[in-house]
Amino acid sequence: MNTTAIFEPIGHESLSDAVVAQIEDLIASGILKQGRKLPSERDLAETLRVSRPKLREALAVLEERGLVTTQHGEGTFVAALTGSAMLPALLALYERHEPAFFDYLEYRREQEGFAAKLAARRATKADKERITNILAEDERAWREKDALASREADFALHAAIVDASQNATLIHMMASIYELTRQGVFYNRDFLKTIDGTGKLLMEQHRELGMAVITGDEARAEKAAYDHIDFVEESFKLGIERRRREAMAEKRRLLSDSKL
Amino acid sequence: MNTTAIFEPIGHESLSDAVVAQIEDLIASGILKQGRKLPSERDLAETLRVSRPKLREALAVLEERGLVTTQHGEGTFVAALTGSAMLPALLALYERHEPAFFDYLEYRREQEGFAAKLAARRATKADKERITNILAEDERAWREKDALASREADFALHAAIVDASQNATLIHMMASIYELTRQGVFYNRDFLKTIDGTGKLLMEQHRELGMAVITGDEARAEKAAYDHIDFVEESFKLGIERRRREAMAEKRRLLSDSKL
DNA sequence: AACGTTTGGTCAACTTTATTTACCAATTTA
DNA sequence: TAAATTGGTAAATAAAGTTGACCAAACGTT
Secondary structure, eight states, X not given: OOGGGGOOOOOOOOHHHHHHHHHHXXXXXXXXXXXXXXXOHHHHHHHXXXXXXHHHHHHHHHHHTTSEEEEXXXXXXXXXXXXXXXXXHHHHHHHHOHHHHHHHHHHHHHHHHHHHHHHHHHOOHHHHHHHHHHHHHHHHHHHTTOHHHHHHHHHHHHHHHHHHTTOHHHHHHHHHHHHHHHHTSTTSHHHHHXXXXXXXXXXXXXXXXXXXXXXXXXXXXXXXXXXXXXHHHHHHHHHHHHHHHHHHHHHHHHHHHTTO | OOGGGGOOOOOOOOHHHHHHHHHHHHHHTTSSOTTOBOOOHHHHHHHHTOOHHHHHHHHHHHHHTTSEEEETTTEEEEOOOOSGGGHHHHHHHHHHOHHHHHHHHHHXXXXXXHHHHHHHHHOOHHHHHHHHHHHHHHHHHHHTTOHHHHHHHHHHHHHHHHHHTTOHHHHHHHHHHHHHHHHTSTTOHHHHHHHGGGHXXXXXXXXXXXXXXXXXXXXXXXXXXXXXXXXXXXXXXXXXXXXXXXXXXXXXXXXXXXXX
């Protein structure tokens, strides 16, 4: 095995790519909010120490991605990212920005806890039956190692609990969030690779959450929701770290082979 | 306050900078060990997708920094990084690579635990007196908020414990490590900013460590050493995270001002 | 309504950076 | 010793980025 194997092609990142990345960061982190006007091209080019044509290249990319809109003679503005029409842009943004994903989880933690508490307080008989059925399906999927069904049950449980909260605004907001989740961020390949090995724990957390809602124990439901998100976040972090270490170990292995 | 304030100049990183960074990573992470031969310039340029002149530019920088040596007609090799002659290169390397710093801490954790255990077993009367004096000085520095003296006492305590271990190899190895520490990595400005607010905790940890050695309690000494390094690592991580959040909050503040 | 200012839109000349290609020199290996 | 491989150097070419100028749309002031 050749030493060459451990080296990786240099990313030929263009200047405009770097500009795009910085502005995306500002939008993804919520510093630049929707509707906010960016500085004029001349000003921005100067503060970024970049020529205007290059800045314009970057702005063109951002506009193509739906993150900003520019109007002749007026300025460039951060596009509205809420509303399902803009979900693809947001989704792609989160996938390119790992830190933003943790912010997303932090936000979701509060929402889930709130939803679980309300659900425990307000769930109707129909809600409770629905949750019971989902828990049964979740357990079946786990026993039969049906990963796909397991994910669907997971998704269904969270949706059922939000519905049970009977709060229209919450339901609407969480619908957008779940759409994100379902399409790729939360359930992308890397994440599944991380979480699959802990399927039983996940199932038990769902069961605890569901039972707390069914029995109407608000505090227990809230705690179960927090614990669940905390667990997901921790698993994700560990997965990232593990993959980083595995990649390094692989490189080491490639080198030691050549010594044998 | 203008929106312009939140944007930062784009780093005009040259191609060769990127090449330098990758090879430094491989060396800093220990994947490329000293004496290892790099692929030939033609091969390496091809796998990195970079022209040979640019690769050579990068290699020239690496050689200037003391990380590699090249020999006409023979090849380019990773320089020997052990030995105090090479400390500046290693030091600079660690400062440019944050992840390597945590690897350094991980290594140091084992060494410190081992040293503390040996010291508790073998410390002479003179060693114990020396440690007692250092602990007193540490406490005085803390009471009088003498940050510089506090750091010196910290350093002195660790050195005294290593000396008390009576193991020549360990003493020699730790000397190199401490040199790193003292010169800048461990006690750099950012790190101090993090740790200073927790001065009392640090002092108490030192006291626990020193007393364990003096009383000859091996297990307690080992645990105290582990706890200390764990605390340092955690503080450092928190400090990094805090600075990151503060930087973002500052940007948010700059924007909200313009709304008032 | 008219003017001046600011903003985005466009283009061409120029500069810097990077690639390609060729050839030379030192070392190892057959 | 001859061939192959490696680092050393340089010139021609190509690509990326900057500079400067000018146009057109929107806004505010007069």
